[in-house]
Amino acid sequence: MSHSMARDLDLVFAALADPTRRRILAMLLEDDMAVTDVAAPFEMSLAAVSKHLAILAGAGLISQDKRGRLKWCQLEPDALREAAIWMQGFGQIEPINLDAFERFLEAEFGTGEDARQGG
Template identity: 80%
Template sequence: MTATLDTVFAALADPTRRAILSMLLEDDMAVTDVADPFEMSLAAISKHLMILANAGLISQEKRGRVKWCKLEPNALRDASVWMQGFGQFEPINLDAFERFLEQELSDPAPDQAETG
């Protein structure tokens, strides 16, 4: 599992590869469509895609003459489980926190209530 995690985290370390993964959240994409938003060569994008594929984060399939990329939804499962081990604190309930702040900010402070 350690080697797999190393490969996944190495793949995620690059902002271009993270952007590619975000794009693939929407739908499968042809390699040329993946490359469009980036100011780099198709060869450079292909290298990024190969790293993502080697990490198991995406799969590639040739359909006719076009190579398509697909996000592998379960690829981050091991990394997620590993990271959850560091979740020593309960997740923050933002709605409850917002209500608490609203109440605290709307109630006058005890010192101001007596002098007001």
């Protein structure tokens, strides 16, 4: 919570507004991944996915750690937490509901096996 919170929220929500990026987040929920592996399931260029990752990183939703020539991408839930708190004030959201979340993943990405290969 350093500088401008409004600006942070802009970036976080804008980042979440793209289905490709949400799917990437779902993939990273499973495990850290290198850029090329993140890009694999998508039918778009590596450059496009790289841009998406940059946007996610810019919003603080992921961190990227370059080890050797691989750049590992890791989920950073804190940024989401900020945004979620903002939303909770409006929605009166119930306490954490992982079941609902699983259903959402499935609805968004099919069976969910795509995003959660490990099962």
